[in-house]
Amino acid sequence: MTTVAVVAARLPARRYLLLAVLALWVLGWAVFEGRDTLGLGGAELTPLHTSLNEGMDAIDDSRNSNPFFLYFINYVRLFLDEAVTFVQALISQPSFGRPLPVLGWLGVVALATAIAWLWGNGKVALLTAAGLISFGVLGLWQESMDTLALTLTAVVLSLAVGIPLGVWAGLNDRFNRLVTPVLDFMQTMPTFVYLAPLTLFFLIGPASATVATMIYAIPPAIRITSHGIRQVSHDTLEAGASLGATGVQSLRHVRLPMAKQTIIVGVNQTIMAALSMATIAALIDAPGLGKTVLKALQTLDVGTAFNAGLAIVIMAVVLDRVTSAASRRVEADRRAGRLRGTRRRRLELAGAFGVVAVLGYLSYTYVWAADFPIQANLGSYVRQAADAGSLWVQDNLAAYTDALKNVLTNTLLNPFEKLLTASPWWLVLAVAVAVALLVGSVRAALVTAAGLLVLVLLGLWQDSMVTLASTLVATILVMVLGVVLGVWMGRSDRVDTVLRPVLDAGQTMPAFVYLVPILGLFGPTRFTAIIAAVVFAAPIAIKLVAEGIRRVSPTTVEAAISAGTGTWQLISKVQLPMARSGVTLAASQGLIYVLSMVVVGGLVGAGALGYDVVAGFSQHQLRGKGLAAGLAIVVLGIVLDRVMRAATQRADVAAHGGVTHK
Amino acid sequence: MALSRSGRVRAIVLVTGTGLLLTACGGAKVGEAQQPAAGGEGKNCGTFNLAINPWVGYEANAAVIAHVAEKNLGCKVVKKDLKEEVAWQGFATGEVDAIVENWAHDDLKKKYIEDQKVAVSAGLTGNKGVIGWYVAPWMAKKYPDITDWNNLNKYAPLFKTSESEGKGQLLDGDPSFVTNDAALVKNLKLDYKVVYAGSEAALITAFRQSEKQQKPVLGYFYEPQWFLSELKLVKVNLPAYTEGCDADAAKVACDYPPYDLDKIVSKKFADSGSPAYTLVKNFTWTNDDQNLVAKYIAEDKMTAEEAAAKWVADNPAKIKPWLPPAS
Numbered sequence: 001m002t003t004v005a006v007v008a009a010r011l012p013a014r015r016y017l018l019l020a021v022l023a024l025w026v027l028g029w030a031v032f033e034g035r036d037t038l039g040l041g042g043a044e045l046t047p048l049h050t051s052l053n054e055g056m057d058a059i060d061d062s063r064n065s066n067p068f069f070l071y072f073i074n075y076v077r078l079f080l081d082e083a084v085t086f087v088q089a090l091i092s093q094p095s096f097g098r099p100l101p102v103l104g105w106l107g108v109v110a111l112a113t114a115i116a117w118l119w120g121n122g123k124v125a126l127l128t129a130a131g132l133i134s135f136g137v138l139g140l141w142q143e144s145m146d147t148l149a150l151t152l153t154a155v156v157l158s159l160a161v162g163i164p165l166g167v168w169a170g171l172n173d174r175f176n177r178l179v180t181p182v183l184d185f186m187q188t189m190p191t192f193v194y195l196a197p198l199t200l201f202f203l204i205g206p207a208s209a210t211v212a213t214m215i216y217a218i219p220p221a222i223r224i225t226s227h228g229i230r231q232v233s234h235d236t237l238e239a240g241a242s243l244g245a246t247g248v249q250s251l252r253h254v255r256l257p258m259a260k261q262t263i264i265v266g267v268n269q270t271i272m273a274a275l276s277m278a279t280i281a282a283l284i285d286a287p288g289l290g291k292t293v294l295k296a297l298q299t300l301d302v303g304t305a306f307n308a309g310l311a312i313v314i315m316a317v318v319l320d321r322v323t324s325a326a327s328r329r330v331e332a333d334r335r336a337g338r339l340r341g342t343r344r345r346r347l348e349l350a351g352a353f354g355v356v357a358v359l360g361y362l363s364y365t366y367v368w369a370a371d372f373p374i375q376a377n378l379g380s381y382v383r384q385a386a387d388a389g390s391l392w393v394q395d396n397l398a399a400y401t402d403a404l405k406n407v408l409t410n411t412l413l414n415p416f417e418k419l420l421t422a423s424p425w426w427l428v429l430a431v432a433v434a435v436a437l438l439v440g441s442v443r444a445a446l447v448t449a450a451g452l453l454v455l456v457l458l459g460l461w462q463d464s465m466v467t468l469a470s471t472l473v474a475t476i477l478v479m480v481l482g483v484v485l486g487v488w489m490g491r492s493d494r495v496d497t498v499l500r501p502v503l504d505a506g507q508t509m510p511a512f513v514y515l516v517p518i519l520g521l522f523g524p525t526r527f528t529a530i531i532a533a534v535v536f537a538a539p540i541a542i543k544l545v546a547e548g549i550r551r552v553s554p555t556t557v558e559a560a561i562s563a564g565t566g567t568w569q570l571i572s573k574v575q576l577p578m579a580r581s582g583v584t585l586a587a588s589q590g591l592i593y594v595l596s597m598v599v600v601g602g603l604v605g606a607g608a609l610g611y612d613v614v615a616g617f618s619q620h621q622l623r624g625k626g627l628a629a630g631l632a633i634v635v636l637g638i639v640l641d642r643v644m645r646a647a648t649q650r651a652d653v654a655a656h657g658g659v660t661h662k
Numbered sequence: 663m664a665l666s667r668s669g670r671v672r673a674i675v676l677v678t679g680t681g682l683l684l685t686a687c688g689g690a691k692v693g694e695a696q697q698p699a700a701g702g703e704g705k706n707c708g709t710f711n712l713a714i715n716p717w718v719g720y721e722a723n724a725a726v727i728a729h730v731a732e733k734n735l736g737c738k739v740v741k742k743d744l745k746e747e748v749a750w751q752g753f754a755t756g757e758v759d760a761i762v763e764n765w766a767h768d769d770l771k772k773k774y775i776e777d778q779k780v781a782v783s784a785g786l787t788g789n790k791g792v793i794g795w796y797v798a799p800w801m802a803k804k805y806p807d808i809t810d811w812n813n814l815n816k817y818a819p820l821f822k823t824s825e826s827e828g829k830g831q832l833l834d835g836d837p838s839f840v841t842n843d844a845a846l847v848k849n850l851k852l853d854y855k856v857v858y859a860g861s862e863a864a865l866i867t868a869f870r871q872s873e874k875q876q877k878p879v880l881g882y883f884y885e886p887q888w889f890l891s892e893l894k895l896v897k898v899n900l901p902a903y904t905e906g907c908d909a910d911a912a913k914v915a916c917d918y919p920p921y922d923l924d925k926i927v928s929k930k931f932a933d934s935g936s937p938a939y940t941l942v943k944n945f946t947w948t949n950d951d952q953n954l955v956a957k958y959i960a961e962d963k964m965t966a967e968e969a970a971a972k973w974v975a976d977n978p979a980k981i982k983p984w985l986p987p988a989s
Contacts, residue, residue, distance in 0.1 A: 299960040519867040524859035615837035
């Protein structure tokens with residue numbers, strides 16, 4: 001929406017055209033209301049859904065005869081199972097005939113702290129120690145280690161696959177074009193759609209959970225690595241080439257070292273993505289904190305779910321801060337031209353691992369260092385506090401939140417949804433294509449037309465429109481929050497310090513934890529789904545806007561201030577316009593995050609595509625429809641993303657006085 | 663800086679070294695004197711893979727069966743937390759031995775019992791499942807005639823929400839359960855719109871808030887369910903179920919049939935002669951039994967194991983007929 005505004009502001013003629021299109025739409029809606037809306041009831045199926053169902057059955061049945069499964073998949077499964085079980089044996093599960101894992105809590109804390117200190121800094125080392133000990137204090141040591149084992153294995157394997165592919169995509173444009181839609185697909189296809197089939201091929205156990213996690217965690221690794229490789233400036237490469245560096249040499253000595261920092265950002269994002277799968281993977285028996293959360297949800301035990309969710313948040317924050325510190329250190333070392341392998345460094349390594357060896361041995365041998373002392377368990381207090389908080393909120397705020405929900409639903413969501421669902425499908429399609437053409441490009445318009453036709457073919461037109469309405473409303477709310485809080489955060493370091501942990505929590509706390517309180521506040525409605533999406537998506541938008549604001553050069557800001565610009569003017573005339581690329585990135589990421597919550601929305605009353613996917617996961621006869629709904633979500637994501645990108649590009653071109661640049 | 667750092671390292675090594683020396687003589691060692699309880703007693707039960715479907719009533723059945731299998735039969739019970747669909751698939755892949763509370767699922771029965779022949783029925787659990795439309799107790803008290811479907815249209819305006827487009831809202835379900843509600847609303851000519859809550863958590867929260875805030879909610883629910891011991895929802899009577907009245911899903915205009923919940927086991931498990939199979943086959947109890955164990959878990963916050971241990975200790979007579987004849 002912001003991009004629409006930006007473009008429209010620069011091109012008055014287009015603005016009027018856009019308004020004319022919208023006016024025609026409303027007119028067409030009034031005339032044709034209720035015709036050709038292609039509705040489909042909750043349990044109704046189209047022939048396509050039935051044949052998708054049959055197709056999936058056929059694949060199920062060929063499992064034991066198809067050589068692809070017999071040889072390839074089975075070996076992959078064996079390897080994955082062994083890998084996860086091995087890490088679990090080290091840190092979480094009784095192993096090698098012992099009642100406890102090889103490394104007890106003291107050993108794990110020591111090892112993690114040493115790693116954080118050696119590759120990060122003292123501050124994150126302290127944070128790591130405190131974070132890990134808090135797992136024990138929350139009474140969730142073993143569950144946390146199970147989650148850590150699964151996450152780390154999935155991350156290591158994702159990176160092993162993702163970084164080489166990312167390098168390739170960075171070097172080869174054709175491969176990059178080929179892989180991008182695949183990555184879009186992997187990131188937006190709801191996990192619920194392929195979770196059940198996965199267990200057929202990889203069986204119930206760590207392998208399926210790892211594969212499910214990897215499908216979601218590999219894309220950021222590939223994307224960000226490729227981005228890093230591409231970022232290396234042409235001048236540097238040419239300098240290398242003129243010195244006679246071959247392709248391989250230039251990759252090893254120029255591109256990779258210069259992209260190292262970006263690649264570590266990729267590692268960071270891969271870890272976050274992997275961790276966000278902890279709860280969903282628990283649906284197919286993945287061990288760890290996710291199980292605790294799901295079990296607690298069965299009895300609506302908010303306290304227990306929150307306790308486990310808190311452990312996930314802590315784990316995410318620790319991993320995030322350590323990898324970020326490592327990335328900064330890499331950059332600082334590179335700038336300073338510092339060499340590794342000096343005497344001091346060797347001493348540090350030896351010292352740290354010496355300590356780890358001692359503590360590790362203790363935790364191997366003695367019960368007190370192996371099994372987290374149960375007396376230190378403060379989990380019950382956290383549980384009680386969360387329970388009390390959730391109850392208080394539901395009892396005392398429900399009247400107000402209900403009113404808020406009604407106002408926003410009736411004034412914003414319902415009219416918009418009506419316009420989308422009660423107009424004939426061909427009218428909506430024509431309007432969408434026209435809008436894509438006006439704010440974006442011919443290409444975007446073509447993608448829009450093709451995408452919407454696919455929605456019609458999938459037999460889920462009306463459900464898609466309901467989901468689209470909620471998605472766009474949620475994205476608008478995300479962007480309002482993103483701009484307001486992002487600017488505030490970007491302008492003040494103190495706000496940043498306070499806000500950042502809250503944002504991290506919003507991003508990593510599993511939605512299943514706060515479903516019950518928000519359901520209590522807003523009831524099972526589309527609005528609840530929107531709130532859940534905003535909680536998850538606003539943090540990334542806020543962070544990206546803040547990042548953009550911070551990158552506006554301080555000299556420009558100082559010049560504006562000395563010219564007597566007021567704070568409000570400074571923000572609206574200087575900082576926001578100059579941070580435009582950050583804002584548009586925030587909008588497109590915010591949108592993708594909102595879409596990834598469509599399924600969770602289906603669990604709290606959003607109906608439509610989210611519910612179709614959930615029902616497809618639960619009922620055998622609906623799984624063809626669930627697959628179709630998953631595809632529809634992917635299509636929506638791709639269409640919205642392409643239009644948004646084209647609009648951004650157009651805005652960039654307009655902003656730079658019509659000079660095209662890549 | 664460099665010196666002080668490595669100095670610090672040395673100091674840490676010294677301190678931990680001393681600590682090691684101090685603790686070396688004290689403290690229990692791992693693996694020492696904690697032999698796993700030997701429950702085997704020579705009976706060849708082996709491993710028993712029990713699916714745990716995600717609702718508390720199921721967990722109550724499974725916990726009690728697992729407890730008896732471990733304590734009385736010496737089995738090694740592996741519990742697997744799985745959704746129903748995935749659990750049934752487990753019969754085909756050989757990873758699940760038993761499902762101990764199944765709600766109909768005729769399509770899965772056809773696929774895995776009739777077509778693939780990897781699963782067989784192991785009889786009823788004794789629990790009677792009821793599905794229907796419910797209101798919170800305060801509503802039944804205030805509007806006594808609401809429990810008759812003929813009066814639903816009279817009350818439709820009460821149930822209006824932001825989601826129901828001016829009609830009354832019928833809050834539908836947990837996607838795991840089959841529902842005919844859209845057809846029912848149409849065929850009974852009710853002025854209601856079906857709104858999909860999407861999860862059990864959403865339904866329970868809606869009913870809880872309904873009672874607390876005196877907010878009208880009409881919704882799909884089912885028994886046995888632990889929540890009913892917290893809040894005794896009142897069932898709305900639809901036209902009574904008669905054999906075959908639900909044959910055509912699009913034309914259905916009667917209440918849901920009573921469900922006899924049953925147990926399904928894998929063919930392999932049934933043929934293995936494992937004592938755990940006999941236990942599963944013989945297992946049967948009442949709704950009250952299940953509700954009690956479910957209450958231990960959901961409201962008294964016991965773990966499933968504790969709840970099962972308590973119930974088994976209190977009801978030794980009920981366990982006896984489940985066990986295989988003494989060997």
